Amino acid sequence: MSEMTEQEARLVGHLAEMEEDEGIDLAKKMLLEEGADPMRVLELCRAAMDIVGKKFEDGEYFLPELVLAGEMLDTIGAIAKPLIKSAPGEEPRRLGKVLIGTVHGDLHDIGKNIVSFMLDINGFEVKDIGIDVPAATFVSEIEAFKPDVVGLSGFLTLAFDSMKETIATIDNAGLRNDVKIMIGGGQIDETVRAYTGADAFGVNAVEAVSLCKGWMGVNA
Amino acid sequence: MSAAVEAPADAKAAYDARWQRIMDCVELRQPDRMPATLFGTFWLAKYGGVSYKQLMYDFEGTAAIAERAVLELDPDTVSPLVLQTAMGPTLDATGYKQLQWPGHGVGDNQPYQYLDREYMPPEEYDDFLFDPTGYYLRVYLPRVMGAFEGFSEFPNIAGGFYFRLFANVRGFLSPALQESWARVQKAGEASQQLADRNARFIARMAELGYPMGSIATSGAPFDVLGDYFRGARGILTDMRRRGDKLLEACDKMRRLLVRQAVPAAKAAGNPIVFIPLHWAPDAFMSQDQFKTYWWPSFRQMMLDLIAEGLIPMPMWESDCTKRLEIIQDIPKGKAIYWFERADIVKAREVLGDTVALRGNVSPSILTTGKPEDVDAAVKYIVDNVWNKGGRIILDAAFGLPDETPVENVRAMFRAARKYAG
Numbered sequence: 113m114s115e116m117t118e119q120e121a122r123l124v125g126h127l128a129e130m131e132e133d134e135g136i137d138l139a140k141k142m143l144l145e146e147g148a149d150p151m152r153v154l155e156l157c158r159a160a161m162d163i164v165g166k167k168f169e170d171g172e173y174f175l176p177e178l179v180l181a182g183e184m185l186d187t188i189g190a191i192a193k194p195l196i197k198s199a200p201g202e203e204p205r206r207l208g209k210v211l212i213g214t215v216h217g218d219l220h221d222i223g224k225n226i227v228s229f230m231l232d233i234n235g236f237e238v239k240d241i242g243i244d245v246p247a248a249t250f251v252s253e254i255e256a257f258k259p260d261v262v263g264l265s266g267f268l269t270l271a272f273d274s275m276k277e278t279i280a281t282i283d284n285a286g287l288r289n290d291v292k293i294m295i296g297g298g299q300i301d302e303t304v305r306a307y308t309g310a311d312a313f314g315v316n317a318v319e320a321v322s323l324c325k326g327w328m329g330v331n332a
Numbered sequence: 333m334s335a336a337v338e339a340p341a342d343a344k345a346a347y348d349a350r351w352q353r354i355m356d357c358v359e360l361r362q363p364d365r366m367p368a369t370l371f372g373t374f375w376l377a378k379y380g381g382v383s384y385k386q387l388m389y390d391f392e393g394t395a396a397i398a399e400r401a402v403l404e405l406d407p408d409t410v411s412p413l414v415l416q417t418a419m420g421p422t423l424d425a426t427g428y429k430q431l432q433w434p435g436h437g438v439g440d441n442q443p444y445q446y447l448d449r450e451y452m453p454p455e456e457y458d459d460f461l462f463d464p465t466g467y468y469l470r471v472y473l474p475r476v477m478g479a480f481e482g483f484s485e486f487p488n489i490a491g492g493f494y495f496r497l498f499a500n501v502r503g504f505l506s507p508a509l510q511e512s513w514a515r516v517q518k519a520g521e522a523s524q525q526l527a528d529r530n531a532r533f534i535a536r537m538a539e540l541g542y543p544m545g546s547i548a549t550s551g552a553p554f555d556v557l558g559d560y561f562r563g564a565r566g567i568l569t570d571m572r573r574r575g576d577k578l579l580e581a582c583d584k585m586r587r588l589l590v591r592q593a594v595p596a597a598k599a600a601g602n603p604i605v606f607i608p609l610h611w612a613p614d615a616f617m618s619q620d621q622f623k624t625y626w627w628p629s630f631r632q633m634m635l636d637l638i639a640e641g642l643i644p645m646p647m648w649e650s651d652c653t654k655r656l657e658i659i660q661d662i663p664k665g666k667a668i669y670w671f672e673r674a675d676i677v678k679a680r681e682v683l684g685d686t687v688a689l690r691g692n693v694s695p696s697i698l699t700t701g702k703p704e705d706v707d708a709a710v711k712y713i714v715d716n717v718w719n720k721g722g723r724i725i726l727d728a729a730f731g732l733p734d735e736t737p738v739e740n741v742r743a744m745f746r747a748a749r750k751y752a753g
Contacts, residue, residue: 130572174617176568183569219432219445222564268443269695269733298650298673299733303696315651316615 120156127160127184128167130177135160139188143195150192157185161233168230169318175226178317182229206237208328211253211291212263213245215274220267223297223317227263230317236324247274247281254287261324264310266297275308283309292327296320346541350408354545354604357688357723358643360665365753366718367408368745369545369690371731373416374443376401379738384441385434388420391526395533402542405745409545411606411731414533418526425522427478427515430560443734451475452561454570457577460561461584466490472561479519482512534600545725546606546645548597553585553629554578555610571617571625582629590636597642604643604668608730613650619658627658638666645670645690647730656682672729676713680722689717690725693744695733703743710747718752726752 116124123142126135139157142148164181167173210231214224221243228240239257241249254262262282264275275295282288295310296319305313314320325331349364356363372379377387380397387394391414398413423433430451431437433444452460452472460467466488473480487503503509534544551559557578558567570578597605611617612626634644647670652659656674660683670690671679679689697709710726717724726748732741 132573172618174615174621176571176617176621179565179568180572183565217439217442219438219447222448268445269699269735270443272696272699273735299695301694301696303694303700307696307700 116156116159120152123153123156124160124163127157127181128163130180132180132184135184136187140191143191150195153188153192157188158233161185165230165233165321169321178226178229207235207330208260208324209237209239209257210261210263210324211239211241211250211257211259212265213241213250213253214243214265214267215271215278216244216246217274218266218268218271219243220265220297223267224263224265227265227296227314227317227320230321231324234321234325236321247278250278251281251285251287254282254285254291259291261292261294261327263320264293264295264308266295267299269299271297271299272304272307275304275310279309292323294320294323343539343541347538347543350541351543353408354543354688354725357725358665358668360685360688360723362721362723366714366724366726366748366751368726368748369409369411370402370405370407370413370745371411371545371727372401372413373731374734375732375736375741376413376417377441378734378736379741383434384417384443384734385420387417388423388434388444389418391418391529394418395529395536398533399536399540402537403540405741407542407745408725410537410542411545412530412534412547414530418529422519422522422526425479425515425519427481427519428476429478430476446559448559448564450563450566452566454562454566454574454577457574457581461577461580463490464584464588476560477519479515480512482506482508482510483516485509544600544602544604546604547600547602548593548604548642549606549608550589550593550633551607552609552612552626552646553582553589553633554626555612556585556589557581558611567611571621575625578625579629582625586629586633586636590633593637594640594642597637598640603641604645605637606645606647608647609649612648612652612655614652614654615650619654622655623658627655631659631662634662634667638663643667647690648672648674649730651675653678659683660686662686668725670725670727676724677716680717680720680724684720684722688723688725690727692727692729695729698728698736698740698744699733701740703739706740706743707747707750710744711751714748714751 123135123138126138139153143150143153161181164173164177168178212224212228214221228238231238241253250262264278266275279293293310294312294314295305295308296314300313312323314323353363353367357367374384374387376394376397377384379401382393394417395414402410420433420435423431431444431446434440434442438445456471459471469483469486474484485506485508487500489500492500534547537544558564562570593605597603637644643666645668649672651673653674656679664686668688668690669683671692676689676692693709697705713724713726
C-alpha cells in the first residue's frame with residue numbers, strides 16, 4: 113500500500129496493538145468527520161490485520177486477539193462500507209479461493225471461523241458454507257465457487273467418517289483432481305488424514321494458511 | 333474419604349483391590365498393575381447394537397448394555413456410563429436449550445452437541461456478581477431451561493423486611509410463575525428418577541466389584557463462564573475488554589462451583605471429582621493470559637477440593653503440553669491429571685512426582701486403526717510411562733470415541749493386561 117500519513121499509521125498501530133477504543137474512535141473521526149476515503153480506511157484495516165496475522169503466526173497473539181481483531185474490522189467495515197459512493201475499484205488480487213465448512217453431523221464452528229479469518233487476512237478469497245454441511249452440498253458449492261482448496265472442519269470423532277464420505281463424494285463427482293483438500297479439528301492427525309483421503313491436515317489456523325500458500329505456490 | 337461400599341465378600345475384595353490401584357496412583361505409589369478404566373458415552377450404542385436415541389431414552393436398556401460391557405472388559409474402574417447418556421427424559425422435562433441431543437435437534441445416531449452462544453451478555457456481569465442466586469432464578473434459568481421461563485417474574489425478595497416481606501409475597505401469584513412451578517415440579521421428578529436409577533447402577537457395579545472412576549463432576553471457573561455464560565467470542569474478548577471483571581467473576585464462580593462439588597462428592601461416597609477442561613489448551617491463549625486469567629482460579633479450586641479430602645481429576649482437553657510446568661504447582665499426591673492430546677511421556681517427566689496421570693490412547697487409532705494398532709499404542713504408553721515409574725490409569729484420550737469398533741476396545745484392555753500386569 114502507498115505511504116501512510118502519521119494519522120493513518122496511528123490507526124494501523126491502534127488496531128494491530130488491540131487498542132480497540134482508540135482505533136474505532138480514530139476510524140470514526142476519519143470517516144465521519146474528516147471525510148476520509150472509506151476504501152483507504154479499509155485498506156489500512158487490512159494492513160493492520162496483516163500485522164495481527166504475523167503476530168499470531170509468531171506466537172505472540174492467540175485466539176483472544178484474532179477474535180477481537182475480527183470484531184474491530186467488522187465495526188469499522190460497517191461504518192465505512194455505506195460511505196463508498198463510487199463503484200468499488202478492482203478488488204485486490206487474491207492468492208486463491210478456499211471453500212470451507214464443518215462436515216455433516218458436526219455443529220462446531222469456532223476453529224473453522226478462526227481458519228476462515230486467517231485465510232482471509234492472508235489474501236485468500238474464502239467462502240464459508242457453515243456447519244453440518246452434507247457431502248452433496250460440498251459438491252454443488254465446488255461446482256459453483258470453483259475453489260482451489262477445500263477445507264473440511266470437524267471437532268467430533270464422528271467427523272472422521274463424515275470427512276471420508278465427503279471426500280469420496282467429491283471424488284465420485286469427478287472433482288477430486290480440481291481441488292486440494294485439507295482437514296482440521298481437535299482430533300485430526302496423520303492417521304485421520306490417511307483414513308479420509310485428504311491431501312493434508314493442520315492442527316491450527318497457521319498451518320491451514322501455510323498449506324494453502326504452499327499449494328498456491330506462494331512462500332509460506 | 334474412601335469409596336467404601338456394601339458388596340458380597342469376593343466382589344468386595346475385587347472392588348477394594350481395584351480401588352487401591354487408583355489410590356496408589358493418586359498417592360504416587362506404583363500399584364500392582366496398571367489400572368485401566370472404562371469411560372464411554374455413546375460407544376455403548378455401538379457395543380449394544382442400539383441407536384444413540386435409545387441410549388438417551390431407555391435407561392434400563394442402557395444400564396444392561398453397560399453392565400455387559402463392564403463384565404466383558406473387566407476394567408479397574410467404570411465411569412457413570414448410564415448417567416452420561418440416558419438423560420433424555422430429564423432434558424425433555426427441563427426444556428433444556430443449551431444442548432441438541434438424539435431425537436432433539438440432531439439425528440437418532442448422532443451424539444449430543446452443546447450450542448455455543450452468548451447466554452450472558454457482558455452488561456449482566458454485575459448482576460451475576462452482586463446476587464448470583466437471584467441472577468440464576470430470574471435471568472439465567474429462564475434463558476436456558478424452558479421449564480423455568482416463568483421464573484423471570486420471580487419476585488425480588490432480597491432487601492425485603494418487616495411489612496415489606498408480606499408485600500413481596502404477592503409476587504408469587506404471577507400466572508407465569510405458577511405455570512413454571514408446575515413444569516419445574518415435573519422436571520424435578522425426572523431429575524430425581526435419573527439420580528435414583530444412576531445410584532442403582534453404581535450400587536450394581538459395586539456388587540459386581542467395580543468402583544466408579546468418579547461420580548461428582550465440576551468445571552473450571554473460567555470454562556464455566558466461557559462455555560455456559562459468555563460463549564466463546566465473549567470470553568475471549570473479555571480477556572481484552574474487561575479483564576478485571578472476568579477475574580472477579582472467575583473468583584465468584586470458583587466459590588460457587590466448590591459449594592456444589594463438595595457436597596455432591598461427599599454424598600456420592602467417591603472422592604474423585606471429574607473436571608473436564610475446555611479453555612486451557614496451548615493454542616487458545618498465551619502463557620501470560622493462561623497464568624493471569626485461567627490458572628489461578630482453577631488452582632485455588634483444586635486446593636479447595638483437596639482441603640475437603642477430595643481428589644480433583646481435571647481432564648485437560650486438547651494439547652496442553654506447554655502448560656505442564658505451570659500446572660505442576662499443586663500439592664503432591666492429591667490429584668489425577670487426565671490428558672487428552674498432551675504428550676503423555678513429557679507429562680510423566682514433568683508431573684510424574686506430583687500427580688497421577690490418566691489417558692491417552694489416540695482417538696484416531698481407536699476409531700480408524702486395527703486391533704494391532706491399538707495394541708501398539710497401549711504398549712507405547714506402558715513402555716514410556718508405566719515402565720518408567722509413571723502412575724498412570726489407562727484410558728482413551730477422552731474416554732472411548734463413540735465410533736470405536738468393539739474389537740479395538742477389547743484390544744485396548746487386553747493390551748493393558750498383556751503389557752502391564
